[in-house]
Amino acid sequence: MIIYGSELALRYKADIREKVNKYKEEGKRIPKLGVILVGDNPASVSYVKGKRKACEDTGMAFELKELKDTVSQDELIAEIEKWNDDETIDGILVQLPLPEGIDENAVIEHIDHKKDVDGLTSYNAGKLFLGEDGFVPCTPLGVMAILKEMNVDLEGKNAVVIGRSSLVGLPVSKLLLNKHATVTVCHSRTKNLKEIASRADVLVVAIGKARFINHEYVKEGAFVIDVGVNRVDGKLCGDVDFDDVIDKVSMITPVPKGVGPMTIAMLMNNVLKAYEER
Ligand code: NAP
Numbered sequence: 001m002i003i004y005g006s007e008l009a010l011r012y013k014a015d016i017r018e019k020v021n022k023y024k025e026e027g028k029r030i031p032k033l034g035v036i037l038v039g040d041n042p043a044s045v046s047y048v049k050g051k052r053k054a055c056e057d058t059g060m061a062f063e064l065k066e067l068k069d070t071v072s073q074d075e076l077i078a079e080i081e082k083w084n085d086d087e088t089i090d091g092i093l094v095q096l097p098l099p100e101g102i103d104e105n106a107v108i109e110h111i112d113h114k115k116d117v118d119g120l121t122s123y124n125a126g127k128l129f130l131g132e133d134g135f136v137p138c139t140p141l142g143v144m145a146i147l148k149e150m151n152v153d154l155e156g157k158n159a160v161v162i163g164r165s166s167l168v169g170l171p172v173s174k175l176l177l178n179k180h181a182t183v184t185v186c187h188s189r190t191k192n193l194k195e196i197a198s199r200a201d202v203l204v205v206a207i208g209k210a211r212f213i214n215h216e217y218v219k220e221g222a223f224v225i226d227v228g229v230n231r232v233d234g235k236l237c238g239d240v241d242f243d244d245v246i247d248k249v250s251m252i253t254p255v256p257k258g259v260g261p262m263t264i265a266m267l268m269n270n271v272l273k274a275y276e277e278r
Pocket of ligand 1: 163166167169186188190193206208209227228259260261263
């Protein structure tokens, strides 16, 4: 079964739109996402465009602050702090990556944790670690929403996550643990990756290597979530060799139209959560 996150994302966005419309009808202000874009990296520009469109689709407000790639770390932090104090901004997102010479973690730490809709501050990472309510990064939330939609019962299942970034792999592994899966996290130094991956009932792949995972890494009947986004010959593809594994798996998300659209839907969900909590 091929699971189109793009279709699920439409449903999520329709629900969010309905809630935003209700607030509007009640005469309340509408939720607003503020995005800071440094420089003009084409991929970042395109991701920001997608976020603007998602705000339009859900009836939310969107504000973009564009800064030159010569901006200093202190100037960038000063802009974040202005938005921390701006009552009309509910969510603040700094589009990554930042230019060389700027310490991304140090910059992100300045986002008010109540507006940290990307869930990247140490405050929110700590909340996730402790199993408490906070903002969780959007891609991991999208992965979990897809598994929920497919009624995958995670309790006691072997889940293998390939990739341990703080944006994807690590939070996904904690969310799977919260659902009582037995979780193995793999990375570039993992030995016997094929053997470990091919024991997974649920395999989540987030490594950033085009079509790296073929049928030898996949258990018969596995649920495979492909988070990777790679461009080969101008075309998007995942970290999983889709055509090579399709006959072996029970369920797989494609690239494009898989996890990507769910990431944006979850971002809108986080902005709404920030608005409601504030
Ligand atoms: P990242 O920060 O570069 O992390 C990649 C992870 O993969 C690292 O933990 C690395 O191990 C591991 N890895 C690399 N090569 C490996 C190998 N040969 N075997 C096993 N593990 C390996 O990347 P990321 O931010 O997590 O993103 C991963 C992918 O997801 C990228 O393609 C990215 O574009 C995509 N992505 C998609 C979305 C979406 O919305 N669909 C959102 C975010 C990211 P080490 O830790 O040992 O280096």
